[in-house]
Amino acid sequence: MKKNSIALVAFDNISAFHLSVPCLVFQDIFIDLEPAFELTICSEGAHDVALSSGFNASINSDLSAIDEADIVVIPSWPNTLPEPSIELLEKLQKAYQRNATIVGLCLGVYVIAKAGLLDSKKATTHWGFKDVFQETFPNVTMDCEHLFIEQGKVLTSAGTAASLDCCLHLVRKLCGNETASHIARSMVTAPFRSGGQQQYIPSPIPNKPQAATSFGYVLDEVIQNLTGRYDLDTLAARCAMSRRTFTRQFKASYGCTFGEWLLNHRLACIQQLLESTDYSIATIAELSGIGAESLLRKQFKKRFNVSPSEWRRTFRGNL
Structure with missing residues (x-):
């Protein structure tokens, strides 16, 4: 069976969890299974990246890893939403044009939207950034009720833990339900979670009125x-x-x-x-x-x- 090649894009101050989820699902968890993916972690200039947890990750590949990848994963993006580099955006656009699967996990959706790959499409992201995304990308329909959304060759996911759901979905699609379920059991997680983000969003219940009242x-x-x-x-x-x-x-x-x-x-x-x-x-x-x-x-x-x-x-x- 042909292995699907994955380019995983890392950057400074990325959360260790965000970076490790695709590594775990697509590579590390294949303990007693034939590996189905070839995963390469890349960064701009192949520079090592400093993780938000206080340690560094050694990187051996630059963004050219995207050029031949079957799947490109943007695992997150800083909360301040800095502008992605022109090089990264062009790499994503070319990958999309040659029919590669593009995955934006959590705020990684921001980079994909900046590349124009979500125009006239539906996408999701962390519910806390819905309003910002809708204002920034009026041509994208932001639907933050779902844990992940697939639109053709583009997948987007909600917040941190939903990255697992999205990655498992991709495994299920490419390798079958049995493999995805086996991986989920190995990670002691559900192979598929019902519901969506709405169950995790706090319901706004003001304790006091915003204006002085008599009631x-x-x-x-x-x-x-x-x-x-x-x-x-x-x-x-x-x-x-x-x-x-x-x-x-x-x-x-x-x-x-x-x-x-x-x-x-x-x-x-x-x-x-x-x-x-x-x-x-x-x-x-x-x-x-x-x-x-x-x-x-x-x-x-x-x-x-x-x-x-x-x-x-x-x-x-x-x-």
């Missing part, structure tokens, strides 16, 4: 009793407001409607109960104020793209 005390009581049933007319009356004034001031202060605010708090309660108790889903539905188990499952899946049971398996500790 803070009332809302504190609501948080302490999520199982209650609330209507806008009663809440507005308790705040000495009309329904219309309450609705307007609430939206101005919290950036959402009262219903959305209440649902956010109930979902946060559900997360906490799933992670810290053995309660059934039906019981959690009652304790969180959602009420019906079916409604809990529907709202939870809609918000986090995983089931409550999957969330519990992923996030709970040993009780």
